[in-house]
Amino acid sequence: MTQILDGxxxxxxxxxxxxxxxxxxxxxxxxxxxxxxxxVGNDGASLTYVGSKVRACEAVGFESTLIRLEDTITEEAxxxxxxxxxxxxxxxxxxxxxPLPKHIDEERVLLAVxxxxxxxxFHPANFGRMALELPxxxxxxxxxIMEMLERYQIETSGKHCVVIGRSHIVGRPISILMxxxxxxxxxxxxxxxxxxxxxxxxxxxxxxxxxxxxxxxxLKADMVKAGAVIIDVGITRxxxxxxxxxxxxxxxxxxxxxxxxASAITPVPGGVGPxxxxxxxxxxxxxxxxxx
Amino acid sequence: MTQILDGxxxxxxxxxxxxxxxxxxxxxxxxxxxxxxxxVGNDGASLTYVGSKVRACEAVGFESTLIRLEDTITEEAxxxxxxxxxxxxxxxxxxxxxPLPKHIDEERVLLAVxxxxxxxxFHPANFGRMALELPxxxxxxxxxIMEMLERYQIETSGKHCVVIGRSHIVGRPISILMxxxxxxxxxxxxxxxxxxxxxxxxxxxxxxxxxxxxxxxxLKADMVKAGAVIIDVGITRxxxxxxxxxxxxxxxxxxxxxxxxASAITPVPGGVGPxxxxxxxxxxxxxxxxxx
Numbered sequence: 001m002t003q004i005l006d007g008x009x010x011x012x013x014x015x016x017x018x019x020x021x022x023x024x025x026x027x028x029x030x031x032x033x034x035x036x037x038x039x040v041g042n043d044g045a046s047l048t049y050v051g052s053k054v055r056a057c058e059a060v061g062f063e064s065t066l067i068r069l070e071d072t073i074t075e076e077a078x079x080x081x082x083x084x085x086x087x088x089x090x091x092x093x094x095x096x097x098x099p100l101p102k103h104i105d106e107e108r109v110l111l112a113v114x115x116x117x118x119x120x121x122f123h124p125a126n127f128g129r130m131a132l133e134l135p136x137x138x139x140x141x142x143x144x145i146m147e148m149l150e151r152y153q154i155e156t157s158g159k160h161c162v163v164i165g166r167s168h169i170v171g172r173p174i175s176i177l178m179x180x181x182x183x184x185x186x187x188x189x190x191x192x193x194x195x196x197x198x199x200x201x202x203x204x205x206x207x208x209x210x211x212x213x214x215x216x217x218x219l220k221a222d223m224v225k226a227g228a229v230i231i232d233v234g235i236t237r238x239x240x241x242x243x244x245x246x247x248x249x250x251x252x253x254x255x256x257x258x259x260x261x262a263s264a265i266t267p268v269p270g271g272v273g274p275x276x277x278x279x280x281x282x283x284x285x286x287x288x289x290x291x292x
Numbered sequence: 293m294t295q296i297l298d299g300x301x302x303x304x305x306x307x308x309x310x311x312x313x314x315x316x317x318x319x320x321x322x323x324x325x326x327x328x329x330x331x332v333g334n335d336g337a338s339l340t341y342v343g344s345k346v347r348a349c350e351a352v353g354f355e356s357t358l359i360r361l362e363d364t365i366t367e368e369a370x371x372x373x374x375x376x377x378x379x380x381x382x383x384x385x386x387x388x389x390x391p392l393p394k395h396i397d398e399e400r401v402l403l404a405v406x407x408x409x410x411x412x413x414f415h416p417a418n419f420g421r422m423a424l425e426l427p428x429x430x431x432x433x434x435x436x437i438m439e440m441l442e443r444y445q446i447e448t449s450g451k452h453c454v455v456i457g458r459s460h461i462v463g464r465p466i467s468i469l470m471x472x473x474x475x476x477x478x479x480x481x482x483x484x485x486x487x488x489x490x491x492x493x494x495x496x497x498x499x500x501x502x503x504x505x506x507x508x509x510x511l512k513a514d515m516v517k518a519g520a521v522i523i524d525v526g527i528t529r530x531x532x533x534x535x536x537x538x539x540x541x542x543x544x545x546x547x548x549x550x551x552x553x554a555s556a557i558t559p560v561p562g563g564v565g566p567x568x569x570x571x572x573x574x575x576x577x578x579x580x581x582x583x584x
Binding site for chain 2: 158168176180187195196197202
């Protein structure tokens with residue numbers, strides 16, 4: 001019987017825990033965590049993402065502020081906005097929704113974020129602290145995967161984990177975290193990517209596969225070992241005129257055939273995705289607690 | 293015919309290149325790079341290491357300053373010394389020789405080093421920049437391995453590299469660097485450690501093995517594939533009364549038997565070790581150039 005790693009349910013549990021922590025803070029006369037989100041322009045997907053983050057804040061009792069800026073804003077004006085957020089004592093943490101318009105240097109903006117308020121964990125100071133096992137903000141997606149592995153008590157110690165994809169926001173950090181000591185850690189991790197040869201030889205050896213590639217249904221049943229644990233981070237819109245929206249969301253994993261072979265698997269949607277917002281909230285709560 | 297990756301010779305070449313760069317700077321009326329080293333106490337091995345670093349500076353035309361402090365120094369007094377070095381415009385880069393006496397919080401001291409002068413590359417801000425592929429100081433040992441692979445034109449792209457050991461100063465950074473894009477990169481990297489099961493099954497698959505474990509002659513011939521490239525980072529003193537010093541230096545690799553099977557191998561001593569000081573000099577030159 002394959003275990004479904006239900007990110008929707010688990011994220012609801014996490015949000016409920018976070019809400020309890022906020023309620024306790026309020027009862028003790030402490031301020032509620034306050035997350036700000038900076039959104040430049042009118043990109044539809046970005047609006048959707050930021051909207052759900054703001055709604056999630058409200059649901060757990062956080063304060064939230066959405067700062068919407070015209071896509072014609074200059075880099076300097078955006079940096080001034082960042083400086084204001086860094087200085088504002090009311091704001092515990094904030095995110096800058098990516099992508100930014102092309103005339104703005106994304107790297108320069110992210111480096112301007114105060115690491116103490118960088119609840120996305122994208123600043124190199126935080127990334128380095130993560131890699132060196134110091135207290136930090138872990139980027140939400142890998143943080144969500146670690147939380148999921150831990151809560152579902154998936155054994156990782158001594159297991160061989162093959163990570164597909166070396167992005168800075170998923171593949172790289174999860175490969176680091178799972179090979180460190182601690183909960184959901186101590187795995188032997190192989191990081192694979194576009195230059196990897198014979199990737200199926202590696203995935204077939206894996207006790208755990210984490211796929212963060214962005215190619216729909218890339219991972220087939222003949223590429224995994226019976227009993228493997230499959231974590232699917234892929235979220236790709238695939239055109240499908242038979243659906244009312246005109247598309248369906250596909251993961252990196254050919255779900256039906258792989259699920260039949262795996263011991264545990266995350267569905268898409270409803271797996272890793274919902275964990276991401278919960279971990280952003282957790283980071284914001286952490287930022288608020290650390291400031292005190 | 294097994295290729296010997298001669299770190300002694302290569303580091304001499306690098307030092308000569310660095311000396312040329314320094315001579316050019318001087319000829320252009322620019323200052324020479326200036327490295328400072330902080331040594332607390334009288335530990336014999338630390339004295340030896342720091343001594344060779346200072347001599348290496350002199351050999352390439354750098355300025356150098358050795359700051360010796362009593363092992364009874366308080367943490368606060370050491371931190372004041374660090375603050376002075378951060379502020380001193382004459383100092384381009386500096387190192388704090390480890391280990392520090394037990395009453396001093398090593399982490400606190402390393403975090404006090406200005407990342408712009410952190411030529412050891414141990415500060416999380418620099419480590420994070422490395423992991424996120426931004427300009428930084430790469431820790432000397434992994435930097436030396438990358439330089440060696442590149443200069444000896446060892447193909448790494450698409451190759452499977454197994455790293456043994458997950459230390460912050462060797463295993464972790466080399467596993468990150470070799471799996472990134474760029475020279476000596478694009479490898480598929482497996483990071484193994486004390487919790488790894490059946491490590492020999494992994495090392496036998498490896499096109500490249502980087503061992504940074506510290507167990508003398510751990511890696512035997514039956515654990516490696518014919519034609520593999522072997523990088524031995526281990527340096528362990530093994531008692532041997534038949535030698536005048538009373539000990540011999542052993543690597544992680546059973547050299548004779550593994551060399552017979554490998555396509556290329558680093559000797560110990562004379563392999564990775566000598567590269568380390570050369571890369572510290574290179575980082576100091578970089579620090580000096582970046583400041584300008």
